[in-house]
Amino acid sequence: MTQAHHPHHPHRPKDWPKGVPTTLRVPQVPLTHYVQTAAERYPDKPAVVFGGATLRYGELWQRVFALAGHLQQRLGVAPGDRVLLISQNCPQFLVACYGIQRAGAAVVPVNPMSTAEELRYYAHNSGATLAIVAQELLGPVQACVDDGLLRHALVLAYSDALAGTAAVDEDLPTVVTEPRRALPGPAFGALEDAIAQDLRPTTGHPHANDLAVLPYTSGTTGHPKGCRHSHATLLASNLASQVWRNFHTDSVFLCVAPLFHMLGLQNGMNMPITLGATLVMMPRWHPAQAVALVERHRVTAWTAPPAMVMDFFAQPEALTRDLSSLALLSGGGAAMPEAVAQMLAERFGLSYNEAYGLTETAAFLHANPVLRGKRQCLGLPTQGVDSRIADPVTLQELPQGEVGELVTRGPQLMLGYWRNPEADATAFIELDGQTYFRTGDLASVDTDGYFFMRDRLKRMINASGFKVWPAEVEAMLYEHPAVLEACVVGVPDAKRGESVRALVVVKPGHPPDAEALMAWSRQRMSAYKAPRSVKFLPTLPRSGTGKIAWRELQEAEVQAETQQEETNP
16 A cells, blocks of 8 residues: 655646656555565675675675564564664665664664764663674773663674675775674674574564654754654655656665765665665775776766765866766755866766755755756755745745745655654644644745755854855855855854854965955955955865864854953953
């Protein structure tokens, strides 16, 4: 039995891609059904290529099935339980993720850079008592075992996935080639030993509406919040993206984005696996190696933030290797600078398919039509999605063209936050008798129905009562010939409340000149928007997914400014 989602659609945008339905039928099966089906259809087909080694679909399913059996029969995992998964990208991540789900439990994907304190929070908040962890990340897990928060952990070594492959040309980091370490005690077991027991699960596949993944989102205040995603919400996002972008079983995906994050989990893992396609996985970002892998494995699709794409095509090898197999680059999280978009189109015949989504929407929510994209644009609400622009204060819908908060509903929207009714009460609103999710993003919609990001609601700068949205100022700064990267932040100002500051990385060969850049800015934007101070930095810090860490920069600048005021009252 299938379900259709029929939201309010005032009209279908004129640029809606031909052949793509406006609604979405979400299959009433779990993700694990797709793994088993792919194994039955294509047992010998490569599912994952990693460091020169290949994991085929038949073997992938056998390992998933055996791990589920071990989790249930030996470790007492019951349907509805949560299990922490802490690892860099590797084939075992897929086995662990689908194994946990086949046992009826939900995966809590954890950033490998998490501290022991952060891990304690995830374990305590989610109620997870088990973890599957890569051996070099064992420290924080061991601390949680010692505290009694976790009762057992299965440990993996990346080198087990290499199966004796030399893969000398892959330039693999030592952490990937390192052999298995000794386990620290009786509360720890080896993942490979667990799978080798070849036990059968005691229950069938989970239901489509069962909890599948509980990713935590940092948000802007307080502790991270768990987003409750079912198999159905994850599939809704994936299936909509597959149809929108014409992906199919013979597509080959480059998997680089971290799998603990929704961008990587959905586009780098769930997408190819639900298609029965092949994913070429990199344990860490290495631009020259990525270029070689695209050529060698005839990669057709790659989802990555703009910064990673820029890094890739800046490699000298990108001009000499055969990259003709690449058919689609996609991503989001930040706008692709116009100059780079133009270079991709002119030199490689590629467009960067900009899209928009959140952890709360399982990634894919809005996207530009592949053949009719607008640059630096969030695109159209995709199949079954209904997005509106609402006044952030009154929550009333605003007319076309006005800037307000993007609110949305669709089949990929999470079920709610994990055990956090206060967060749910703030995040969900009623409009026209339907429930919408508040994204916290400021946007506007044009006459063609395309949405444009204006900024994060929390990031707005209030300069003498004027609202300044940093993304707008940054987009303008990128037009300056000396600017390589820019991040705009608000700093305390005794007279104006807040003042606009630009943190800039200059291109090689361009001298940093703050006065000239500020004068140039004043000629191109309103006086209240133009930066009143400029700082030059060698690099800008980035998050694990490649986005500029504006919050970190903002906090550092505010702190520095406050200290200066205290020193010079």
